[in-house]
Amino acid sequence: MSDVLSGASARIRLVSLLFLTMLFSLAGQANEDIEGAGDHPLVERIAGSFITDNFRDEFKRVVLPAGPFDRSERAHTEQLALEGEWLKMIYRFDDPDISDLRVHRTFVQTLPEAGFELIFEGSDLDLIEQNTGRSADFLTNTSESYLLTNRGPLLNRQPVHYLLARSQDAPVHVAIATYQAPGPGGGTQYAITVVTEEEMEVATEHRPLSASEMEQGLMESGRVAIQDILFAFDSDEILAESSSSLATIAELMQEHQELGLLVVGHTDDVGNYDYNLRLSMERSTAVVRYLEQRHGIAGSRLRSAGAGMMAPIASNRTEAGRAQNRRVELVEMRD
CATH class of the missing domain: 3.30.1330.60 (OmpA-like domain)
Structure with a gap:
């Protein structure tokens, strides 16, 4: 009987060891960037963050909020429309206690040090309107105001901070939205959008009408x-x-x-x-x-x-x- 108990105990210890090994393995992988993702060379990430989503388009038209939100007009007072290469990276932290405001303030301080000029920055009521009830499907949306004005029930009442900056050395604009994502996988996250402006000739097949x-x-x-x-x-x-x-x-x-x-x-x-x-x-x-x-x-x-x-x-x-x-x-x- 003792041999049976001893064998069962050994198997339990083995299963527990395998479970813990798998758990630590997953934990070690959790803070790694997704495959193929990386920082833009002009914008450094915040230490301790990693990329969970990454999007790119060789040539895209993008509209970036460049002023506060006017509720009477239901639009931002100023918007910047750009065309060129579009990159968007979503970052999060393993540490759930990272302050979203501290992350925002860090970018406000470090971007000018990296050669960027701040065009606009604001938080909460400067940026958003009341909850629209629509989902926060902002990841691939080309208008950053979609995140700020259409956060839906999940992101509503969560703090959101935003900034827009332009490089003084290259035709590059950067928009960064920092926010608290709700739910078990939440915590502070930030989305970096980088637009490198360029002109593109679009061929048309039509001819002028007589x-x-x-x-x-x-x-x-x-x-x-x-x-x-x-x-x-x-x-x-x-x-x-x-x-x-x-x-x-x-x-x-x-x-x-x-x-x-x-x-x-x-x-x-x-x-x-x-x-x-x-x-x-x-x-x-x-x-x-x-x-x-x-x-x-x-x-x-x-x-x-x-x-x-x-x-x-x-x-x-x-x-x-x-x-x-x-x-x-x-x-x-x-x-």
Whole structure:
């Protein structure tokens, strides 16, 4: 009987030893970066943190909050729209007692020492609105305001700190959001977004429409999309290469003196709803102003409108699709 008990005891000790070995092995692996992840060379991590998620896009349009949140406008007072290489790394700590505010203050202090200029930094009420009830699926979202304004029931009432900085030596912007993640795997976490600006020529397969083709589109569909009216990035400034299409629109209206046009601006889905609605309206207004001032079209025959991201004609998941969605449409006005 004692031999049986002795054998059972040995097996229990062996199982316990194996369990503890596995536990310590997992603990040793817990604070390692995920495979293929690493810091950006210009931004050092906080000691004791490790990367749990890592995302990269060779060329992406990103909108970064650059001012406090205005509740009346439901948007940040200033936003910075950038295009270029996009990196996002999510870091966490094994130590659950790491202070989120201390992490934020560390970045506020060390980034200028590393050659960055702080554009904006704030916490809690400077950044967010009331809980929207939506989930905090911010990891791959290109607008950092998504984390700050759509934290949902999980992150709501948790402290959030944010900063935006630009390198003084390279075309690099860094946004860092530090927050307390709830739940068993929570504790202080921080998300570093790095955007390296660059210009990219997006090839288009369409050709400029003639006045007769515009007329045909209006007659058959009541509207026609003009893809060749181009604007400066994040602006209502009309680029010089748009002059040909604008001259064609003027030609059409001069040939048909009874024709009135609603000029509708459209955007892709990068940035929040209000931002895109405002930008599309500003761009359509710029087109109307151009036709009035450069071609003498009567203002009574034109009206501007902005549809923002509401009516895509292609998927916004690709740059080619987003390029198609950034357009101006002409709609016939019959009154």
